[in-house]
Amino acid sequence: MAQHGDVTPDTAVPPATAPSTEPHAWWRHAVIYQVYPRSFADGDGDGMGDLAGVTAKLPYLRDLGVDAVWLSPFYTSPQADAGYDVSDYRDVDPLFGSLADAEQLIAEAHELGIRVVVDLVPNHTSDEHAWFQAALAAGPGSPERARYIFKDGRGEHGELPPTNWRSVFGGSAWTRVTEADGRPGQWYLNLFDSKQPDLDWEHPEVREEFHDILRFWLDRGVDGFRVDVAHGLAKDQSFRDWDAHTEMISGDGEAHPTSASPYWDQDGVHEIYRGWRQVLDAHNPEGDPERDRILCAEAWVTPIERLVAYTRPDEMHQAFNFDFLDSPWRAADLVERITRSLEAAQSVGAPTTWVLSNHDVVRHATRLGYPVGSPRMNGIDATCPQPDAALGLRRARAATALMLALPGSAYLYQGEELGLPDHTTLPDELREDPAYHRTKGTPEAEIGRDGCRIPLPWVGGAPGNGFGPSERTWLPQPDAYADLAANLQAGQPGSTLELYRTLLATRRELDLGVGALDWQQGYGEDVVAVVNERGTDRLLVLANLGDEAVPLPDGSEVVVASGPLTPEGLVPTDTTVWARTR
Structure with a gap:
């Protein structure tokens, strides 16, 4: 979540320790596939995806060619924010199955050569977590409340929030409680929904609890953790006012570094993750890079120099590159951000x-189905300008082909290998995202994230397009999904599914994830041209974002292309080619 503010702080970060000596550890080049369990596959027919459904589809993921899966939260939760409001970090919500189902999924994934990364939500718990319920019962000043951020209100009778901080999901970031005697009481911090109270990471009991949660899942065989809101755990203890609109990536982070905020990207987070890294490293005492357990930061942090501080050798292994995700579809922007x-x-x-x-x-x-330069929307509904679906898919295929040719690791989101679009006309009455409900009717109104969370189509034309054994799906699928179902694309030359399979197989065969880039000149300002070098092997990657088709070098051998070339062998607009050259 990029933030806006008027403060321009010193953006320096503490110096890094020595670089890692394991350049080929699995996580340095892995392709990891995000499974959003409620929308991946339904095993029991209730219309909600579950762990049994994921386990049944593991052979599909093996055949796709990914190295690992990341599972979004499946923990016990009242589901106020689709499981990102956890009430028990050591158990599975009955909605998704049981702890035994999770253990079976991990075991079967490992048998297929797929590692398993699970989501961890440390910034906040559910308000139904046993700790928070104890905090409410115990009252002000109690040890139970010290695990969370409770403050007395401002104003004559404490009727005003302690600060003017605003929730990511709209409205105040503070919620007032009613004390046991019935009187209005203290306020607790919730940077997201009011059912997601923030933990106080200054408290040693909070830190030790999460070390134990890490060990619990490591002992069950997980290979790592994607850390939700990784940049939010530490808060400026002055609790100064900061009147800023907080939203998902906004595009102006360079002007307003996240460290300007009193609750995003505080330097104190790094000490926390050094402790976590020690817990993970203890589960691989031999230091075998193939047995590394990893941490991946979801940190909407700018500038990028502060983001990479999360991935110093004694902290996390990975951090999502949201700067790349948010790049305009322009060659110069892509080259600059990649470099x-x-x-x-x-x-x-x-x-x-x-x-x-x-x-x-x-x-x-x-x-990518909107004109280049269009403002990026936080959700799309029927009242919005609708995207050009064909254009969006063509560009998406080209963008993915460019991304998978780059050195480093990469994450895929379930269904993108089918070319799935958002549901852009989902009826408002079916929306579940708290961001939609909390901001509805306000100047900060957001349509929300439901459109990208639609259940996947596995069998075109079947009830629910094969999402499960019944016709039920927790959110309705758009009509376009029937023709994009996995069974209709499998084995079909030119389909998006087969493109992904080819890209992933070739990436692995050629070790593109551990290559070095050599930018190529002379192709014009609308072309991204780079060679991925691995020893004496060189692969040209050419993405044409211009209006005119461009030639490949003489004697080029096309390895894979995101779309058909012209009859003359030229690379048309919005197409990426991997080619061997002389």
């Missing part, structure tokens, strides 16, 4: 972690 990202990551000895879509943003097959 800067690699340079910044290299400064701390880390890989760059590329990503184009996830469960929080409009899918790139939809996002």
Whole structure:
């Protein structure tokens, strides 16, 4: 979440330690596939995806060619924010199955050569978590309340919030409680929904609890953790006012570094993750890079020099490159962001972690269907200008082909291998995203993220397009999904699914994830042209974003292309080609 503010702080970060000596550890070049469990596959027919559904589809993911899966939260939760409001971090919500189902999924994934990364939500718990319920019962000044951020209100009777901080989901970031005696009481911080109270990471009991949660899942075989809101745990203890609109990536982070905020990207987060890294490293005492357990930061942090601080050798292994995700579809922007990202990551000895879509943003097959330079929307509904679906898919295929040719790791979001768009006409009465409900009717109104979270189509034309054994789906699928179902694309030359399979197989065969880039000149300002070098092997990657088709070098051998070339063998607009050259 990029923030806006008027303060321009010193953006320096503490110096990095020595770069890693394991350049080929699995996580440095892995392709990791995000599974959003409620929308991936339904095993029992209730219309909600579950762990049994994921386990049944593991052979599909093996055949796709990914190295690991990342599972969004499946923990016990009242589901106020689709599971990102956790009430028990050591159990599985019955909605998704059982702890035994999770253990079976991990075991079967490992048998297929797929590692498993799970989501961890440390910034906040559910208000139904046992700790928070104890805090409410115990009252002001109690040890139970010290685990969270409770403050007395301002005003004559404490009727005003302690600060003017605003929730990411709209409205105040503070919620007032009613004390046991019935009187209005203290306020607790919730940077997201009021059912997601922020933990106080100054408290040693909070830190030790999460060390234990890490060990719990490591002991069950997980290979790593994607850390939700990784930049939000530490707060400026002055609790100064900061009147800024907080939203998902806004595009102006360079003007307003996240460290300007009193609650985003505080330097104190780094000490927390050094402790976590020690816990993970203890589960691989031999230091075998193939047995590394990893941490990946979801940190909407700018500038990128502060982002890579999360991936110093004694902290996290990866951090999502949202700067790349948010790049305009222009060659100069892509070249600049790729170059800067690699340079910044290299400064701390880390890989760059590329990503184009996830469960929080409009899918790139939809996002790229708008004219270049259009403002990026936080959700799309029927009242919005509708994207050009064919254009969006063509550009999305080209963007993915460019991304998967780059050195470093990469994340894919479920269904992007089918070319799935957002549901851009979902009826408002079916929306569940708290961001939609909290901001509705306000100047900060957001349509929300439901459109990118639609259940996947597995069998075109079947009830629910094969999402499960019944016709039920927790959100309705758009009509376009029937023709994009996995069974209709499998084995079909030119389909998006087969393109992804080819890209991933070729990336692995050619070790593109550990290559070095050599930018090529002379192709014009609308072309991204780079060679991925691995020893004596050289692969030209050419993405044409211009209006005119461009030639490949004489004697080029096309390895894979995101779309058909012209009859003359030229690379048309919005197409990426991988080619061997003389």
